[in-house]
Amino acid sequence: MYATRNNGRLYKPYIPYLFIAPVILLLFLFNLLPTFISFIVSQFDADLTFSNGVYLGLGNFNEVLHDSRFWNSLAVTAKWTVVEVPCQLLLALLLAGLLTKNTLTNKLFRAVYFMPIICSATATGIMWKLILHSNVGYVTYLFRLMGLGKINFMNTPGLTFYVIVFMSVWKTFGISTTILIGAMQNVSVSLYEAADIDACSKFKQFFYITLPSIKPTLWFLIMTRVIGSFQVFDIVYTTTGGGPSLSTETLVTYIYTRGFEVFRMGYASALSVCLLLIVLVMTLIMYAMMLRGERE
Amino acid sequence: MLSRKHVQRLKRLPILLLLTFFALLILVPVIWLFASTVKPAKEIITYPPSFFPKQFSLASFERLASRLKILDYIKNSVIYALATTIPSVFICALAGYSFARYEFRGRSVLFIVVLATMMIPFQVTMIPLFLVVKNMGLYDTYGGLILPKLAAAISIFMMRSAFVSIPRELEEAGRMDGISEFGLFWKIMLPQVKPTMITMLILGINGAWNDLMWPLLVTGDTRMRTLANGLALFIGSDTTEYGPAFAGAVVSIVPMLALYIFGQKYFVEGTVTSGLKG
Numbered sequence: 001m002y003a004t005r006n007n008g009r010l011y012k013p014y015i016p017y018l019f020i021a022p023v024i025l026l027l028f029l030f031n032l033l034p035t036f037i038s039f040i041v042s043q044f045d046a047d048l049t050f051s052n053g054v055y056l057g058l059g060n061f062n063e064v065l066h067d068s069r070f071w072n073s074l075a076v077t078a079k080w081t082v083v084e085v086p087c088q089l090l091l092a093l094l095l096a097g098l099l100t101k102n103t104l105t106n107k108l109f110r111a112v113y114f115m116p117i118i119c120s121a122t123a124t125g126i127m128w129k130l131i132l133h134s135n136v137g138y139v140t141y142l143f144r145l146m147g148l149g150k151i152n153f154m155n156t157p158g159l160t161f162y163v164i165v166f167m168s169v170w171k172t173f174g175i176s177t178t179i180l181i182g183a184m185q186n187v188s189v190s191l192y193e194a195a196d197i198d199a200c201s202k203f204k205q206f207f208y209i210t211l212p213s214i215k216p217t218l219w220f221l222i223m224t225r226v227i228g229s230f231q232v233f234d235i236v237y238t239t240t241g242g243g244p245s246l247s248t249e250t251l252v253t254y255i256y257t258r259g260f261e262v263f264r265m266g267y268a269s270a271l272s273v274c275l276l277l278i279v280l281v282m283t284l285i286m287y288a289m290m291l292r293g294e295r296e
Numbered sequence: 297m298l299s300r301k302h303v304q305r306l307k308r309l310p311i312l313l314l315l316t317f318f319a320l321l322i323l324v325p326v327i328w329l330f331a332s333t334v335k336p337a338k339e340i341i342t343y344p345p346s347f348f349p350k351q352f353s354l355a356s357f358e359r360l361a362s363r364l365k366i367l368d369y370i371k372n373s374v375i376y377a378l379a380t381t382i383p384s385v386f387i388c389a390l391a392g393y394s395f396a397r398y399e400f401r402g403r404s405v406l407f408i409v410v411l412a413t414m415m416i417p418f419q420v421t422m423i424p425l426f427l428v429v430k431n432m433g434l435y436d437t438y439g440g441l442i443l444p445k446l447a448a449a450i451s452i453f454m455m456r457s458a459f460v461s462i463p464r465e466l467e468e469a470g471r472m473d474g475i476s477e478f479g480l481f482w483k484i485m486l487p488q489v490k491p492t493m494i495t496m497l498i499l500g501i502n503g504a505w506n507d508l509m510w511p512l513l514v515t516g517d518t519r520m521r522t523l524a525n526g527l528a529l530f531i532g533s534d535t536t537e538y539g540p541a542f543a544g545a546v547v548s549i550v551p552m553l554a555l556y557i558f559g560q561k562y563f564v565e566g567t568v569t570s571g572l573k574g
Contacts, residue, residue, distance in 0.1 A: 023452060099315070131328060259422075
């Protein structure tokens with residue numbers, strides 16, 4: 001039992017399968033099986049132990065559709081996408097444009113901007129929570145000095161959401177900036193030289209040369225950031241836990257509370273299935289938009 | 297009269313100011329956090345709050361150690377970070393190598409299956425994954441913490457890309473010498489992708505150290521908590537303990553800061569090639 005290869009060397013045919021076996025087994029057990037199970041569990045009314053589960057069919061999904069807290073969390077998540085993603089990407093575009101060249105100062109700025117990424121959401125959450133704390137917070141104190149009154153950043157419906165979005169941008173804009181710098185450095189220098197000869201301003205060069213050249217990277221970033229915004233959990237959990245009055249409760253935060261605070265595993269699974277469908281539809285829509293954008 | 301060089305420098309000034317503004321927006325809060333850890337408890341809660349400590353005290357760290365099983369948290373974070381990352385790099389390299397260098401039936405189908413798992417967010421599978429792990433009797437164990445995190449599609453994908461570009465001759469020379477297929481992988485091919493391995497190792501350690509969600513779900517015993525979830529639960533339940541919260545955040549940040557200083561190049565490369573999640 002020997003297979004031959006184009007170079008005539010011999011190896012046992014099961015070798016390639018043996019090499020991928022560990023990851024395939026693990027991916028099956030811990031990725032594919034749970035995805036499959038979520039469709040089944042979502043049809044039951046079941047707690048943690050699953051001992052007295054009751055079959056509901058599509059009952060959980062019917063409840064989802066009439067669950068105002070689900071719709072609230074979906075609205076919060078959509079708002080996150082609409083606010084956080086453009087803020088983050090515009091800032092990253094601006095900074096990447098200014099930091100493309102590999103000078104020493106630029107490298108220093110890049111190193112600083114990347115720093116929050118390596119810190120845990122827990123640590124940065126604690127940090128911002130205390131800086132903006134209504135009693136001990138330094139920023140709260142500065143705002144009072146400026147005569148803006150005592151602002152309760154972490155507990156004001158309507159404001160707190162934007163505070164959390166700010167924290168998220170603060171923590172992650174370095175990723176987008178780094179990726180965009182990578183893309184901008186790959187744009188051919190001769191394009192800019194030609195533009196310089198034509199006395200084309202740097203501003204125009206950015207819009208007519210840089211932006212079109214980095215379009216694929218930009219699409220990649222938009223897609224990952226939009227999908228990422230449907231997975232927001234850490235920063236909310238470590239700062240507000242979804243409050244005040246559910247104004248920062250994202251979809252994943254809500255799923256977490258259904259599963260691990262009130263232990264409704266079936267209902268939480270139904271919500272997870274909805275999340276999966278939403279993410280898939282969003283991915284397909286953005287993919288289609290990207291293909292159309294490329295054809296133009 | 298200003299020389300041309302001076303004019304150019306002046307033009308650059310607003311840009312520098314803008315860049316400095318954003319740098320300060322990052323650095324100032326972090327410096328305040330570090331400075332606050334050595335303030336005595338009284339100074340933390342007095343109004344107006346101070347920026348730099350007026351008095352020096354390690355009480356916050358002492359209180360952190362007495363209030364929480366912080367040494368257990370650190371130990372668990374280290375175990376979680378290393379025990380997920382090192383075996384993960386190995387098995388993902390092995391799989392990536394197989395996908396890149398062998399031709400076998402079902403290769404494309406299996407690779408598509410691997411890539412498909414990348415499309416399913418962890419947040420979608422967390423509830424059923426928890427049920428699977430619990431039913432395997434792995435709740436509150438290192439096994440439960442580590443096993444589900446070992447196989448990562450993105451790592452397999454990165455490894456495959458790294459192995460694809462190695463010249464054929466190297467492989468043929470090895471086979472000529474009658475080396476075993478595993479020996480070929482281990483002794484000849486794996487050293488070729490060292491930079492990718494280091495990148496994955498560093499990103500993996502960073503990701504596991506900071507991972508909040510999975511440790512939060514799969515551990516219940518306080519002795520099993522990691523820094524990320526232990527501190528999150530602490531700050532969530534008791535927000536008046538400011539000193540220990542400051543100290544805990546710093547304990548969580550410092551090792552990663554050290555890793556960043558040592559491996560900045562790899563962080564940046566890994567981010568550009570994989571688009572690191574955040």
